[in-house]
Amino acid sequence: MRLVETSSFLMDKKLIVNIYDTENKLVLKRGTILGNREIRLIKNLRYHYIFIKDNYCVTKQKQIFSKETGAYIAQITQEFYAIAFDCMEKGGITNLSSFISTIKLLVNSLKNQHEKDPLKIIYIPNNLVPNSMISNTIVTAINCGIFGIILGFDNEKTVNLVLSDFLKDIGVFSEKIAKKEEASHTLIGYKHLQQYHNLDKSVLDAVMQHHEVEDGTGYPQQLRNNDIVEFAKIIQIVNFHTNFMYSHEILGCGANSLKDTLEPILKKFNQNLLNTFVQNTNFFMPDTMFKLSNYDMGILVKNNPNNLLKPIIQVIDNFSGKFAMNQIVDLTTISDVELESIEYFFD
Structure with a gap:
């Protein structure tokens, strides 16, 4: 499969993900051969990139998760959508206990699977939805969980890492929260979670610092190196890679070579964590x-x-x-x- 821009060149290509509309209704099934009508629909839904299969796709895809893990991923996806939309409508998260319980089940299932057959950080969902922030968060959170297991974190620490990634953009999801503060979404999310939820300090710090980078050019505090908490460093790497997998907009207009574009970005991350990450993922998509x-x-x-x-x-x-x-x-x-x-x- 290959990530491609939506354009007229999609004609007669095979779609290999399900595509949903803004009301979460399935509009194009995986396996659809794309024609003019389907291409117009994809563009109208403002999908800039999709996954297709053509004669140049030679990699065989395989199911990387057990049925149990897949079921927990489906459950956690449904629960997170409910949390995100609840946050948008009501201005905050009312209850996280059930969601955290599901994360614990998912992490335990991932760890059991990893012990039998080591996992790679390559989770790619079968569905595309218009709200890319929510869908990308689900992908990054699951891949953070896999990364935490690879790093040797125990279950509790891995659960907190996954939860940190799920909650990192809570200040963006809710305009009602954001309007109360003239601050970055990281600080807004941190304050809201600190006030209304009894969360581990590692989770709160990660929400606050997930846009900080090693060279001090991040925000909101311009922290450097060891002043940045471990979870934030991990989330930075996984989040970058997920965005890179689903969209090449980070590459700009193509005026520079891949090397000139990517090397300065990669230098901003913790190099030890980055090296471990790239040893356990597919940096470029199949x-x-x-x-x-x-x-x-x-x-x-x-x-x-x-x-x-x-x-x-x-x-x-x-x-x-x-x-x-x-x-x-x-x-x-x-x-x-x-x-x-x-x-x-x-x-």
């Missing part, structure tokens, strides 16, 4: 299409966790003549060719 600096085109075959910007690719267009068609190339062995940009379609 079947990502690249333009190379020599104008050749390639499809991702395998990520390289030791050098993110030098993956293994398969050549699908050899414009330069440097490589053979369909040649498998490990870019770590090629000094004069870099990843230039991520592309979506090629004919």
Whole structure:
């Protein structure tokens, strides 16, 4: 599967996620072959990126969760939507006890599965919904849980990490909360949760600091390095990667190469945590299409966790003549060719 921009080039491509409208109604089923009507519908719902399958998608997707874990993910998704919309309508969260209980069940199930077959931080849902903030939060929270387990956190600490990520943007979800304060959403969320909920200090600190970065250019306190709590450092990394998976808007207009764009961003994160993260995830999505600096085109075959910007690719267009068609190339062995940009379609 591949993440692509919504455009006329989607014609005859296969949709591989369910798509919902603003009223949470299923409008396009996974497996739909896209035509003009479907493309217009996707654009009208303001989906800028979707997942498709075409002739250049060679990676076989596999179910990474047990049925039990999948059931808890479905339950926690439903509960978080209820919490988020309740917050929007009533100006705050009324009760978290049931939600925290479900997080505990999910974490326990993830840990049991991890002990049998080590997990990777690659959760991708089967559904797309217009409210990307809510859906992305669900993805980042679950992946934070997996990351916490990989880091060796006990169940209680992992639960608090997952809860921190779910609650980090509570100051954004509710305009009623935000209107009471002239402050960043991090401080607004922190104050609301501190006043109305008996939460662990690690959760509150993470909500406050989840936009702080190592070089002191974050907010609201411009903290640096060891002044930033561990949960906030983890959430920063996982949140960046989730946004990168679902949207390439962070890459801008493409004026710079991938290396020039991504390296300054990655340097802002705690490097020890980042290294552990990339060893346990797929940094680039399966079947990502690249333009190379020599104008050749390639499809991702395998990520390289030791050098993110030098993956293994398969050549699908050899414009330069440097490589053979369909040649498998490990870019770590090629000094004069870099990843230039991520592309979506090629004919």
